[in-house]
Amino acid sequence: MTELMGTTGLILNEPLLWEKGKKGRCGFSLPKQDVEPSPLDPELTGEGPDFPDLSEVDVVRHYTRLSQWNFGLDTGMYPLGSCTMKYNPKTNERQASLPGFSGAHPLLPDTLSQGALRIMFELEQYLTEITGMDAATLQPAAGAQGELTGMLLVYAWHQSRGSRRSKIIVPDTAHGTNPSSAALCGYRPVAVKSNDKGILSAEVVSEVMDEDTAGIMITNPNTLGLFEENILEIADIVHSMGGLVYCDGANMNAVMGVAQMGKIGVDVMQLNLHKTFSTPHGGGGPGSGPVCVKKDLEPFLPVPRIVQKEGRYALDENRPDSIGKLQAFYGNFGVMLKAYCYIRTMGPENLKKASQFAVLNANYIKEMLKDTLHLPFDRPCMHECVFSDKNQTPDHITTLDMAKRLMDYGFHPPTIYFPLVVQGAIMVEPTETESKEDIDRYIEAFKAIVDEAKHDPDLLRQAPHKCKVRRLDETTAARKPCLAG
Amino acid sequence: MHYLPHTAEDIGSMLRVVGADTLDDLFSTIPDDCRLKADLDLPDPLTEWELNNHMEGLSCQMAVAPEYKLFMGAGSYEHFIPASISYLLGRSEFVTSYTPYQPEMSQGTLQAVYEYQTLAARLLGMEVATASHYDGATALTESLLMAIRITGRKRVAVSSLIHPLYRKTIRTYFEPSGYDVVELPYLENGTTDLGRVDELDDLAAVAVQSPNFFGCIEDLQKVGEKAHEKGAFFVPSFTEALAYGLLKNPGSYGADIACGEGQSLGIPLSYGGPALGMIATNKKYMRKLPGRLVGQTKDLDGRRGFVLTLATREQHIRREKATSNICTNNSLCALAAAMYMASLGRTGIRELARQNHDKAEYLKSQLKASGFNIPFDRPTFNEFVVEFPPGFEKTYERLLKKKIVPGLSISPFYPELANHYLLCVTETRSKEEMDELVRGLTIDNSKLRD
Known part of the structure; x- marks a missing residue:
């Protein structure tokens, strides 16, 4: 490598908020009091929260310094597997902050909210087209709430047919949230194993599928980055026993314009707008997890539904079979509208290109690194590829060590130790928005690190060296939790 | 492209x-x-400049401030947000990072969330708070599930004055589990009737909202005592977090879990989302909390640092036995709330909360003086219910045309309360605007009487 991307610049230490400031300061332009004071009953009046008093400059410097301790997608490549950290277009941020959207009250009459309702109505249509489904709800706030919504829909559909089932099939290559989302619905997850090709065979599904099983939760492409090739046959088996097929669509970025889940046996699926549709992840949300369904499940979708009549849009609460509500209002509208802008700026051709390049980039990394890192499933992958640290075991170097060392090179590490089916997994998802040069630099960095593992393993075990802090004591953090100052 | x-x-x-x-x-x-085999049937791509026009066109079809004067809250509140907060919150290091799984390069998010947890706990008078939940409705639902998990009981008593859309969310989540939700009726003074609690057994929690959906401040002392008498968790919730700048906090009444909506703390209305679900409890229950938690620790050199912690409660480790399925939460909204609380400080939040209260009292007194009925006599914070004369819909429509939104009709949620409206006044409404509202109402009111 010519020069390491990672370097050390001047960043400043910054205390905790309450370790600075002075009583009597305020960082807020308080409005003028234009009415007479009207004291509240002292019985009900508290002392006011013990907040520090800071000036506006104190607050601005505080958060500016903190932000500089963070690595974001705008800083550099962030190939976190299963998270689709693609570029977050800046125009979408602008549109979301337009006063008509950021200032809109959710309980305004429909006639005064036509702009927002139209965006939501059209976004539902776009998402059903992309997935090949019949209807969508935008209400779920994130992927996991989308999964829960999907499970509630499955439950409601079974109940409407007078059937109560207790189990749900969850493959070992499904997302980690799947079993807990199913359990919230009272379903007992039945684990099934993927085969030696890293995908699910129809036989294992057929062995466990019965009339007490509500259906299957399948992640496609799965968390090994592989397309579930037997999906049609699996769907047939599940359907023949009266079950439904749920697809975790978090990995949709691989197949936009290439495959429509609704056409290949899927009855219900969630999408993650903060992955596939470019909305920023915000350091842990807000996300948005719309759910798309086939016609049979539409009556059960959460209320209100957005309807269009003669060019006007309205909210419709009158759906007697609806499962109800997943949150107070309509979901994370501010996130939806960024996804809407993304789809409108990309158009059908570029969405397909995005998937093609995402898959090209992942396969390129897989080919370029497969002689360096152990590749448990050497087959064409979709949008992500999964390696392991097996080759480094003789050097006593782990996935964690390599991940931490990547930081010094100026990259965010991949997802590590997931999926669980691969021991010491290293899950790389470059996405389509990384250029070949950046990807080549990443590959070079990984090769250099594997070389260091042989010649200077302590460099890795002690890594990172260039971050704000060194490795942190997570054990003590959990044993003696300190959650507030 | x-x-x-x-x-x-x-x-x-x-x-x-x-x-x-x-x-x-x-x-x-x-x-x-x-x-x-075919191409996706989607509109052709827009350039950035075409998108600007398109979105501005749609944005103009929305009724918002400053053109419209809203006297409506009901779970979503218009408050001033300093430019410093919007600016800081736009820093791409915060916006474009993922959940801080790699703490060494995420200390900014982690310290900021730790500070949020601390300020949230202080606001509510509790010992610990979570990193964030989706919104107030899901925070309350997850709090009730937490009480069910800890007590091993299967019934919750929920005040009918908890936001109706929150109650609907609880029912949606609870439907397949078979947990029983009992709604407590309300009294004439606009607070929860606790009479039924005595008849209930197997009770995991008693939940009330304060200020409640009618804007009335509940007698939390009494609710807490009643809940604890039954060995149930006392779970006070809220939709207007700013109220605790002025009111006694839930912790001082012995809350076991305090939860609700933090949108008021610097988060734009944004048509109802994203918002900020808040949950706080005391240390003895922290290992039972749903959702993410950030904890303080040290690095190899003994320097202070922060990590996601107590992950063994979570879905990626505990799978179906997890305390929640939440993964992506509303972290950036928690950051906004922390920035807002830090900007106000103890001095500022007190003053701002007092202004909300005093302005609402002013409008209430003006409406009373104009002959409108204020049906519930309990003290309120920045919202209250007014009973308008029959046929008020026409006045409502006329005021909408004058770009004034005179509250929310609550009869769809409480059919027995025909012509009752929930009005809200925050610091964003001036005395002049309130006087204009009253004038608009009285002109029509005298006409209606004629």
Whole structure:
């Protein structure tokens, strides 16, 4: 490598908020009091929260310094597997902050909210087209709430047919949230194993599928980055026993314009707008997890539904079979509208290109690194590829060590130790928005690190060296939790 | 397309490395009968400049401040947000990072969330708070599930004056589990009737909202005592977090879990989302909390640092036995709330909360003086219910045309309360605007009487 991307610049230490400031300061332009004071009953009046008093400059410097301790997608490549950290277009941020959207009250009459309702109505249509489904709800706030919504829909559909089932099939290559989302619905997850090709065979599904099983939760492409090739046959088996097929669509970025889940046996699926549709992840949300369904499940979708009549849009609460509500209002509208802008700026051709390049980039990394890192499933992958640290075991170097060392090179590490089916997994998802040069630099960095593992393993075990802090004591953090100052 | 960097040359050389002839060949593992043969039926792409026009056009179809004067809250509150907060919150290091799984390069988010947890706990008078939940409705639902998990009981008593949309969310989550939700009726003074609690057994929690959906401040002392008498968790919730700048906090009444909506703390209305679900409890229950938690620790050199912690409660480790399925939460909204609380400080939040209260009292007194009925006599914070004369819908429509939104009709949620409206006044409404509202109401009111 010519020069390491990672370097050390001047960043400043910054205390905790309450370790600075002075009583009597305020960082807020308080409005003028234009009415007479009207004291509240002292019985009900508290002392006011013990907040520090800071000036506006104190607050601005505080958060500016903190932000500089963070690595974001705008800083550099962030190939976190299963998270689709693609570029977050800046125009979408602008549109979301337009006063008509950021200032809109959710309980305004429909006639005064036509702009927002139209965006939501059209976004539902776009998402059903992309997935090949019949209807969508935008209400779920994130992927996991989308999964829960999907499970509630499955439950409601079974109940409407007078059937109560207790189990749900969850493959070992499904997302980690799947079993807990199913359990919230009272379903007992039945684990099934993927085969030696890293995908699910129809036989294992057929062995466990019965009339007490509500259906299957399948992640496609799965968390090994592989397309579930037997999906049609699996769907047939599940359907023949009266079950439904749920697809975790978090990995949709691989197949936009290439495959429509609704056409290949899927009855219900969630999408993650903060992955596939470019909305920023915000350091842990807000996300948005719309759910798309086939016609049979539409009556059960959460209320209100957005309807269009003669060019006007309205909210419709009158759906007697609806499962109800997943949150107070309509979901994370501010996130939806960024996804809407993304789809409108990309158009059908570029969405397909995005998937093609995402898959090209992942396969390129897989080919370029497969002689360096152990590749448990050497087959064409979709949008992500999964390696392991097996080759480094003789050097006593782990996935964690390599991940931490990547930081010094100026990259965010991949997802590590997931999926669980691969021991010491290293899950790389470059996405389509990384250029070949950046990807080549990443590959070079990984090769250099594997070389260091042989010649200077302590460099890795002690890594990172260039971050704000060194490795942190997570054990003590959990044993003696300190959650507030 | 300016988000896609590959040139034809890049594509060609990468395909050669992969051993594929065309981009289509990359999908060879997808069986032919699973492949989409046609193009997606979506609108053609817009340029950035066309998008600007399109979105501005849609934005103009929304009724918002400053053109419209809203006297409506009901779970979503218009408050001033300093430019410093919007500016800081736009820092891409915060916006474009993922959940801080790699703490060494995420200390900014982690310290900020730790500070949020601390300020949230202080606001509510509790010992610990979570990193964030989706919104107030899901925070309350997850709090009730937490009480059920800890007590091993299967019934919750929920005040009918908890936001109706929150109650609907609880029912949606609870439906398959078979947990029983009992709604407590309300009294004439606009607070919860606790009479039924005595008859209930197997009670995991008693939940009330304060200020409640009618804006009335509940007698939390009494509710807490009643809940604890039954061995149940006392779970006070809220939709207007700013109220605790003035009111006694839930912790001082012995809350076991305090939860609700933090949108008021610097988060734009944004048509109802994203918002901020808040949950706080005391240390003895912290290992039972749903959702993410950030904890303080040290690095190898003994320097202070922060990490996501107590992950063994969570879905990626505990799978179906997890305390919640939440993964992506509303972290950036928690950051906004922390910035807002830090900007106000103890001095500022007190003053701002007092202004909300005093302004609402002013409007209430003006409406009373104009002959309108204020049906519930309990003290309120920045919202209250007014009973307008029959036929008020016409006045409502007329005021909408004058770009005044005179509250929310609550009869869809409480059919027995025809012509009752929930009005809200925050610091964003001036005395002049309130006087204008009263004038608009009285002119029509005298006409209605004629």
